[in-house]
Amino acid sequence: MVVKYNPQQIEPKWQQRWAQDQIYATREDNPRPKWYEMTMFPYTSGNLHIGHWYAMAPSDVHARFKRMQGYNVLHPMGFDAFGLPAENAAISHGIHPFIWTMQNIENMRRQLKSMGTIYDWNREVTTCLPEYYKWTQWFFLKLHEAGLAYRAKSAVNWCPRCQTVLANEQVVEGGFCERCGTPVIRKDLEQWFFRITSYAEELLDMSKIDWPERVKMMQRNWIGKSEGIEISFGIDYQNIAEKEIRVFTTRPDTIFGATFLVLAPEHPLVLSLTTPEHREEVEEYILRARRQTEIERLSTEREKSGVFIGAYVQNKLNGERVPLWIADYVLLTYGTGAVMGVPAHDERDFDFAKRFGLPIRLVIAPPGWSGDELSQAYVEPGIMANSGQFDGLPSNVGKEAIADFMENQGYGKRTTSYRLRDWLISRQRYWGAPIPMIYCDHCGIVPVPECDLPVFLPPDAEFKPSGESPLKYCPSFVNTTCPRCEAKAQRETDTMDTFMCSSWYFLRYTSPGYHQGPFDPEKLKYWLPVDQYTGGAEHAVMHLLYSRFFIKALRDMGIVDFDEPFIRLFNQGTIVVQRQKMSKSRGNVITPDEYVADLGADAVRAYLMFIGPWDQGGEWDDSGIIGISRWLNRVWNLVLRGQETTFPEHSADPGATKELPRFTHKTIKKTTSDMERFRFNTQLSALMEFTNYLTKVLEARAVDQSYWHEARDCLLLLLAPTAPHLAEELWIRTGHPYSIHQSSWPEWDEELTLEEQITLVVQIDGKVRDKVVVPASITEAEAQQLVLSRDRVKSFLKDKEVTKTIFAPKKLVNLVTK
RNA sequence: GCCGAGGUGGCGGAAUAGGUAGACGCGACGGACUUAAAAUCCGUUGAACCUCAAGUUCAUGCGGGUUCGAGCCCCGCCCUCGGCACCA
Numbered sequence: 001m002v003v004k005y006n007p008q009q010i011e012p013k014w015q016q017r018w019a020q021d022q023i024y025a026t027r028e029d030n031p032r033p034k035w036y037e038m039t040m041f042p043y044t045s046g047n048l049h050i051g052h053w054y055a056m057a058p059s060d061v062h063a064r065f066k067r068m069q070g071y072n073v074l075h076p077m078g079f080d081a082f083g084l085p086a087e088n089a090a091i092s093h094g095i096h097p098f099i100w101t102m103q104n105i106e107n108m109r110r111q112l113k114s115m116g117t118i119y120d121w122n123r124e125v126t127t128c129l130p131e132y133y134k135w136t137q138w139f140f141l142k143l144h145e146a147g148l149a150y151r152a153k154s155a156v157n158w159c160p161r162c163q164t165v166l167a168n169e170q171v172v173e174g175g176f177c178e179r180c181g182t183p184v185i186r187k188d189l190e191q192w193f194f195r196i197t198s199y200a201e202e203l204l205d206m207s208k209i210d211w212p213e214r215v216k217m218m219q220r221n222w223i224g225k226s227e228g229i230e231i232s233f234g235i236d237y238q239n240i241a242e243k244e245i246r247v248f249t250t251r252p253d254t255i256f257g258a259t260f261l262v263l264a265p266e267h268p269l270v271l272s273l274t275t276p277e278h279r280e281e282v283e284e285y286i287l288r289a290r291r292q293t294e295i296e297r298l299s300t301e302r303e304k305s306g307v308f309i310g311a312y313v314q315n316k317l318n319g320e321r322v323p324l325w326i327a328d329y330v331l332l333t334y335g336t337g338a339v340m341g342v343p344a345h346d347e348r349d350f351d352f353a354k355r356f357g358l359p360i361r362l363v364i365a366p367p368g369w370s371g372d373e374l375s376q377a378y379v380e381p382g383i384m385a386n387s388g389q390f391d392g393l394p395s396n397v398g399k400e401a402i403a404d405f406m407e408n409q410g411y412g413k414r415t416t417s418y419r420l421r422d423w424l425i426s427r428q429r430y431w432g433a434p435i436p437m438i439y440c441d442h443c444g445i446v447p448v449p450e451c452d453l454p455v456f457l458p459p460d461a462e463f464k465p466s467g468e469s470p471l472k473y474c475p476s477f478v479n480t481t482c483p484r485c486e487a488k489a490q491r492e493t494d495t496m497d498t499f500m501c502s503s504w505y506f507l508r509y510t511s512p513g514y515h516q517g518p519f520d521p522e523k524l525k526y527w528l529p530v531d532q533y534t535g536g537a538e539h540a541v542m543h544l545l546y547s548r549f550f551i552k553a554l555r556d557m558g559i560v561d562f563d564e565p566f567i568r569l570f571n572q573g574t575i576v577v578q579r580q581k582m583s584k585s586r587g588n589v590i591t592p593d594e595y596v597a598d599l600g601a602d603a604v605r606a607y608l609m610f611i612g613p614w615d616q617g618g619e620w621d622d623s624g625i626i627g628i629s630r631w632l633n634r635v636w637n638l639v640l641r642g643q644e645t646t647f648p649e650h651s652a653d654p655g656a657t658k659e660l661p662r663f664t665h666k667t668i669k670k671t672t673s674d675m676e677r678f679r680f681n682t683q684l685s686a687l688m689e690f691t692n693y694l695t696k697v698l699e700a701r702a703v704d705q706s707y708w709h710e711a712r713d714c715l716l717l718l719l720a721p722t723a724p725h726l727a728e729e730l731w732i733r734t735g736h737p738y739s740i741h742q743s744s745w746p747e748w749d750e751e752l753t754l755e756e757q758i759t760l761v762v763q764i765d766g767k768v769r770d771k772v773v774v775p776a777s778i779t780e781a782e783a784q785q786l787v788l789s790r791d792r793v794k795s796f797l798k799d800k801e802v803t804k805t806i807f808a809p810k811k812l813v814n815l816v817t818k
Numbered sequence: 819g820c821c822g823a824g825g826u827g828g829c830g831g832a833a834u835a836g837g838u839a840g841a842c843g844c845g846a847c848g849g850a851c852u853u854a855a856a857a858u859c860c861g862u863u864g865a866a867c868c869u870c871a872a873g874u875u876c877a878u879g880c881g882g883g884u885u886c887g888a889g890c891c892c893c894g895c896c897c898u899c900g901g902c903a904c905c906a
Contacts, residue, residue: 217901224905226906339906623845681832
C-alpha cells in the first residue's frame with residue numbers, strides 16, 4: 001500500500017518552501033526572454049470569492065506554463081484599494097477606511113497564497129498607500145502640464161446615494177449608478193476632466209493589439225465615430241449678433257427635406273432666439289428637461305416632446321425659412337447640440353413631426369416608390385427627389401455632391417463626431433487620491449509642486465452619515481498656502497476616480513520600491529508592454545480604454561516609448577450563481593476556502609479550469625469537483641504504485657512499447673497547444689485520458705522501465721502548472737531534484753505522434769456500415785479492394801450498383817450506389 | 819430596435835480545411851471489497867424498435883437548401899446571454 005494523498009499536508013509545506021527559497025522572485029538580469037503576464041488586480045472588498053479564483057487560477061497556470069517554456073516571467077499581484085465601499089464601512093461601522101482596507105488585504109493575501117500561485121510578493125502594489133498615490137498625483141500633474149487635465153463646469157451624472165459624480169462609463173442600464181443602482185440625476189458642477197477625446201481617433205486604431213473582437217467592438221461602439229458635415233443655417237434678426245446655427249449631420253443628401261430645426265434645450269442660443277410670446281413656455285420646458293433623471297430622458301419608449309421657440313432659420317440651399325424648436329431628444333454634448341429635422345428620412349424626426357404636425361417632405365425615393373405618403377421614415381439609400389439640381393442622383397452620390405457644394409459655397413464643412421466624452425475624474429469622496437491642486441484668490445488654480453507630493457489624506461477626517469465629502473469639512477486639509485504667492489489658499493477637496501489608479505499600476509509592478517519616480521525607467525524598458533493581460537470583459541470601456549489613453553498620453557510626453565499597454569488580452573467569462581453575478585451585496589458569494597480545506601487548492605484550481613471553456617464562464621455548480629479530486633488521487637496512486645512496481649528491462653510486448661511513447665507525445669502536443677490557446681478544459685481531459693492509459697500500462701507491466709519513467713515524468717511536468725503542489729511532491733518522491741517548477745516543459749517529437757494503424761470507416765450512401773483497421777498509409781485502390789471484399793459490405797451492396805467511390809485518406813471510404 | 823456570442827445526452831461539456839456525433843468528467847444503474855457504511859476499483863449508460871443476440875431507425879433549437887456526406891456551409895425563423903440604445 002502507498003501513502004494516502006493528503007493535500008492539506010503537502011500544500012502548506014510546499015508553499016512555505018517555495019516562499020522561503022524565493023523560487024518565484026523575478027529578476028531582470030535573467031538571460032531568458034521576458035514574458036509579462038498579468039491578471040486584473042482585485043478590489044479590496046475583503047474576501048476573494050470563487051469568481052476571483054476563476055480569473056486568477058487559470059492565469060497563474062498559464063504564467064507557469066510560459067515559465068516552464070523558458071521565459072523570464074513576471075506575474076505580479078496587487079490591490080485596487082481606493083473606493084467607496086471602504087468609506088461606507090467607515091460611515092456605517094465607524095472603522096477607518098485605511099484600517100478596513102488593510103485588514104481586507106491581509107485576508108486576501110492569505111487566500112491568494114493558499115492558491116499556490118507564482119506571484120512575486122516583493123512586487124506587490126497597493127494603490128491606497130502614499131508611496132503609490134504620490135505617483136498617481138504626479139501623473140495628474142503631468143497630464144495637467146500637457147493640457148490634458150482641465151476643469152470645467154458641466155451637467156454631470158450625480159448619484160444622490162453615493163453623493164458623488166460618476167463618469168459616463170459608470171452610469172449603467174439607462175441611468176443607474178453602476179455601484180449602488182440609484183437613479184442618476186444631472187447636476188451642474190465644476191469638475192476635473194481628462195481630455196481622452198483628443199485620442200479618440202488613435203484609440204480606434206487597434207492594429208497593434210491582439211484582443212478579442214468583442215472587446216475591440218465594444219470600444220469602437222463606445223468611441224462612436226461618425227463622419228459627416230457641419231451645416232450652417234442662417235439667422236437674420238437685428239437684435240442678435242449670431243448669424244448662423246450649425247448642425248451636424250451624416251446625411252447631407254437629405255437637406256432638402258429639412259422642415260424644421262431642433263436645438264438641445266440647454267443650447268446657448270435658445271434664450272436669445274426665443275420670441276416674447278413663446279418665452280414662458282420655453283423656459284418651463286427647459287426647467288422640466290433639467291429636472292428629469294437620466295432614465296426618463298433616455299427612455300426611447302417615451303413620446304417625443306418639444307416646443308417651438310418662435311424663431312426661424314434659413315436653409316441656405318433652397319432659401320427656405322425653417323421653424324426652430326427645442327426638444328430633449330437632442331443632446332447638447334454631441335455634435336453641435338443642434339440637428340436639422342428631416343422627418344421623411346430619420347425615425348426620430350419622423351416621430352417628432354407626426355406629434356407636432358410638421359410637414360414631411362420626401363427627398364430620397366425608395367425603389368419602386370409610387371408617390372404615396374410614407375408610413376414611417378425611409379432611412380435607406382435611394383434616388384434623390386425634390387432636391388433642386390441634385391434630383392435624380394443616387395443618394396450616396398448626392399451625399400458627396402452636396403457636401404462638396406456646401407464646402408465650396410462656405411455653407412458647411414466636413415467633420416467627424418465622436419460619441420466618446422472626456423473622462424470625468426473628480427469624485428466628491430474621501431477614499432481616493434487627492435487631486436493635487438490649490439485654489440488661491442490671487443493666483444487662481446495652482447498645481448501642488450512635485451516636491452510637495454504626496455498630498456496626504458488626513459487621517460482625522462470625519463465621516464458624516466450624510467455621505468458628504470469628509471475632506472470638504474476638514475480644515476487641516478483644506479487650509480494651506482499658495483505655492484506661488486504664499487497667501488492663504490484652499491486645497492481641492494475632490495479625489496480622483498479609482499480608474500486613475502488602475503491606469504498605471506502595471507508600470508509600478510516593475511519597480512514598486514522606486515522612490516525617484518513612478519517606476520525605474522530601466523526596469524520599465526525591460527518589462528513593458530504587458531505581453532498577456534487577462535480579466536473580465538466588464539472593463540472593456542472603462543479600465544481598458546482608460547489605460548490605453550493613459551499610455552498614449554505618457555508616450556506623447558516622452559515618459560514611455562510604447563503605444564499600447566496590453567499586447568494580448570484574454571477575457572475569461574463570468575461565474576454566476578442562479579444566473580446572477582456573484583457579489584457581496586447580492587449575498588450570493590461562494591468562497592473557495594472551504595473547498596481548499598476539504599479537497600486542496602490543486603483540486604479547486606483544476607476544477608475551475610475543467611468546467612468549460614475559460615471565456616465562457618457559467619453557473620457555479622460544485623457537483624463535479626469530486627471528479628477532479630478523484631483524478632488527482634488516481635495520479636497520486638498511479639505514480640507511487642509505479643515506484644513499487646518492477647518493470648522489465650526489455651519488454652516482451654512490442655505493441656505496448658510502441659504505443660506508450662506515441663500516447664505520451666500526443667498528449668504533450670495536445671496539452672501544449674491547448675495551453676497556448678487557453679483551452680484548459682480540453683487540456684485536462686487529455687491529461688485524464690493519459691492517466692487512464694497509464695493505469696492500464698501499470699497493471700500490465702508490459703513496457704520497459706525507461707519508457708515508464710519517461711511517460712510518468714511527462715505526466716508530472718504537464719500537470720505542474722495546474723496542480724503545482726501535487727506535482728512537486730510526486731516529483732520529489734520519484735527521486736527528482738527540487739523543484740519541478742524550475743524544470744522545462746516537455747517537447748514532443750512529431751514522428752512519434754503518428755499512428756501506424758487507423759480505423760477506416762466504410763460508408764454506403766453516407767451511412768456508416770462497417771469499420772476496418774488498416775495501415776495508415778493505405779491507398780485508395782487498396783482500400784477500395786479491401787472494402788469490397790468484406791462480407792458486411794457485400795450484403796449491403798446486394799442488388800445495388802456502386803456508381804462512385806469517395807476516399808478520404810486516413811478517414812473513410814464512401815460507396816455511392818444507384 | 820441594432821451589434822456580437824451561443825443553443826449538442828439527466829448535467830458540465832468534446833468534436834470544425836465538411837468525413838465514426840457525444841471525448842473527458844459528474845450523475846444514475848449493476849458488480850467487487852466490507853459485519854455495515856464511506857472511500858476505492860470494475861462494468862453499463864443518447865432515444866426508440868427488438869425476448870436475447872445480431873441489427874435497424876431516429877437524434878446536435880425549428881423549417882428549408884447545397885453536398886457522396888452537414889453539429890460545422892447557405893437562406894428564413896425561434897430562444898438564451900453580453901454590449902449599445904433618441905449619438906443626428
